[in-house]
Amino acid sequence: MSALPDHDTIRAAVALAVRAPSVHNTQPWLWRVGDTTVHLYADDSRRLPYTDPDSRELVVSCGAALHHLRVALRAVGWDTVVHRFPNPDEPRHLAALELHHAEPDVSATRLARAIARRRSDRRRFTSWEVPxxxxxxxxxxxxxxxxxxxxxxxxxxxxxxxxxxxxxxxxxxxxxxxxxxxxxxxxxxxxxxxxxxxxxxxxxxxxxxxxxxxxxxxxxxxxxxxxxxxxxxxxxxxxxxxxxxxxxxxxxxxxxxxxxxxxxxxxxxxxxxxxxxxxxxxxxxxxxxxxxxxxxxxxWAATSAAPVPTTPRLPLEDIVRPAESLSLSGEQ
Structure with a gap:
């Protein structure tokens, strides 16, 4: 198991991860960074009791952020091994990621660039057929x-x-x-x-x-x-x-x-x-x-349409913390 990337690389990758869409833009995730792993937790304080009483959409939102993080890391030369639900006694601990050096991946770079461009466009689309x-x-x-x-x-x-x-x-x-x-x-x-x-x-x-x-x-x-x-x-x-x-x-x-x-x-x-x-x-x-x-x-959005503004995100300081050593006994 290799050491993590430097602090700035992790910070940049998490900044892309949290660009993931979430229900009502609640951003219901917490990140814990250890010496050799990154951990994703669900933030139950951001659950929507009327819209999402069973937390289904909260977990779906966190899954999108997990994939975003893997794409962001792969684009800069870090492969990930994901252990989902590694702690049976803590269902909020959604994933633990081991990081390993890898060659930067062209396809991941393409998707990482798309992270910065993706928006939830609620406007009407055109009649142009999607082939x-x-x-x-x-x-x-x-x-x-x-x-x-x-x-x-x-x-x-x-x-x-x-x-x-x-x-x-x-x-x-x-x-x-x-x-x-x-x-x-x-x-x-x-x-x-x-x-x-x-x-x-x-x-x-x-x-x-x-x-x-x-x-x-x-x-x-x-x-x-x-x-x-x-x-x-x-x-x-x-x-x-x-x-x-x-x-x-x-x-x-x-x-x-x-x-x-x-x-x-x-x-x-x-x-x-x-x-x-x-x-x-x-x-x-x-x-x-x-x-x-x-x-x-x-x-297809109308070519005359103005770009959809960037949706705000919480400061990384509010959602990223150091982690204690945690077990990786969960199934991949």
Whole structure:
């Protein structure tokens, strides 16, 4: 086992890792840096009790950050061996990473550059078709993880059922006072390092976009009457901590590959937060085989559209701490 990279390298890699998307931009992760390992913990203080009562989306968000970190480190010549849930007595300890010297990887460098460019674009996309070869390449980016599948919603009937799920979830949430208070708490602010700021929120163009507070991002000027967004469904064989973490890792791989190809993306989860709606998606779109964990919308942004502003992140000093020596007895 080799020593860790220097402090500045670790800091730069974690700074890219925390660019990962998270539900309501809660950033529910904590990092502990040891002499030879980096550890990822879930920060339960950032759980959304109304939106995410079982912490599923919290763990999915952390999985995306874990994959981002691995990409960032591989790009600068550090390979990682990941031990997921290494401490059975501490379920918040999501992963321990051993680092080993490796040659810098060109494909990882490409994805690391995409980390800095990726944004959650909630605006309307254009009617420009995403070629099937592009869709296949994006789907393939998430195909290497056992127990996780990326499904394209590729028929008219499937798409209509998914859109109905968005409408039904939004209707259920409109009548949920706790959910709406939580949404207001985590959106619409102007100077906060967390939550969805006003400058990144849009007036919902359709039911796929939540009504975040005080939307200030101008909608793209799109003259087309129909957009050609593609919908991808990340699903897992198990609906547990393992499945949730791996779903986040796969979602990160898909989002970065799409971004590297110039596509606009947005991770969506509202239909999966209402139990009855999520059950219906599982039945109607997955045939009761597997569990839906995240929806990814992707397409071409209008060339005239202004760039989506960078969403703020918490200072690294708030989320990175030295670690005591910890066991790496977990399964890889």
């Amino acid at each position: 099937p070869a592009q869709v296949s390449a994006v789907v393939a980016a998430g195909a290497a993880v056992p127990g996780v599948q990326v499904r394209e919603i590729d028929t008219t009937g499937e798409h209509a059922r998914l859109m109905r799920a968005f409408v039904d979830a939004a209707t259920a949430h409109r009548g949920d006072a706790g959910y709406n208070a939580e949404l207001a708490q985590w959106s619409g602010h102007h100077a906060s390092a967390q939550g969805v700021p006003a400058r990144n929120a849009v007036v919902p163009p359709d039911a796929t976009v939540r009504p975040f507070g005080d939307p200030r991002l101008p909608e793209a000027v799109v003259s087309d009457t129909e957009e050609a967004a593609r919908m991808l469904l990340v699903c897992t064989a198990s609906d547990d901590l393992w499945g949730w973490l791996r779903a986040g890792e796969v979602a990160s791989a898909v989002l970065l590959e799409a971004t590297a190809r110039g596509l606009a993306t947005c991770a969506l989860s509202e239909p999966l937060e209402v139990t009855g709606v999520r059950t219906r998606i599982r039945r109607d779109l997955l045939g009761d085989f597997g569990y839906p964990q995240l929806i990814i919308r992707m397409g």
